Amino acid sequence: MVTRIEMLSVEQAKAAAKECGIRESMAGLSVYRALLRHPQLASAVNHLLTTLLFTGNKLDVRLRELLIMRIGWTTGAKYEWTQHWHFAERVGLPPEDVIAVRDWRSSTRLGAADRAVLAAVDDTLERGKISDSVWAECVRHVGSPEQLLEMVIAIGNWNMFSQLLRSVEIPLEDGVKDWPPDGRIPQGGDA
Structure with a gap:
């Protein structure tokens, strides 16, 4: 495995x-094998991830996974897309819904909350902030102030992870097939 x-x-x-108090099961993941070179940083990052994924999450799991997949697709982060494809499966997202994030604007599979969150992702990636009109849709369809805050933090977190994964060139673990389910790579994506 070659990495920077x-x-x-x-x-x-x-x-x-x-x-540093990180679950042993995480240590086998390539991203943690790199992050743990700096244990204090790894611990801080792990705490945020654990909060967003498991212990303190307020945002609907479906919305969180769709936003992660959109970031992975839009930024071309093979590791992020691949790992969260499997995570989305485990939490019950239909594969067709996950695939729909590739071209969500023309998909008929996604609801109003899905679309609001995906628009928030695109706004953030393109402009660095969520526009007033998209924010209004998120308020209408996503939920409480806590859920909205978590949505913004989740977008920032997984965008940061995309940058980390691509800049450091973190490889997939041995035996993991990239870009599920069909091997399709986004324009500019990691091959």
Whole structure:
């Protein structure tokens, strides 16, 4: 596995994860094998991820996974798309809905809340902020102020991860097939 920053071995990553309170199961992931070279940073990033994914999340899981997949697709982050394709499957998103984020504006599979969140992702990636009209749609369809805050933080978090994954050239784990389900790569995406 070639990366711009040498990853720790799985054994080294497990030891570092244990020292900084990160679940051992995460240490085998390539992204953690790189992040754990800086344990304090890895711990902080892991805390935010754990909050957004498992322990403190307020945003609907479907909306979160759709926004992550849109970021992965739009930014061409193979690792992000591939890992969250499998995560989205585990939490029950229909594959057709996940595929729809590729061209969400013309999809008939997505509801108003889905569209509002995906528009927020596109606004953020294109303009650096969510426009007033898209924000109004998010208020109407996403929910509480806590959910809206989490949506904004989630967009920023997974955009940061996309930049990390692509800039450091984090490889997929051995045996993981890229760009599921069909191998289609977005324009400018990681091959």
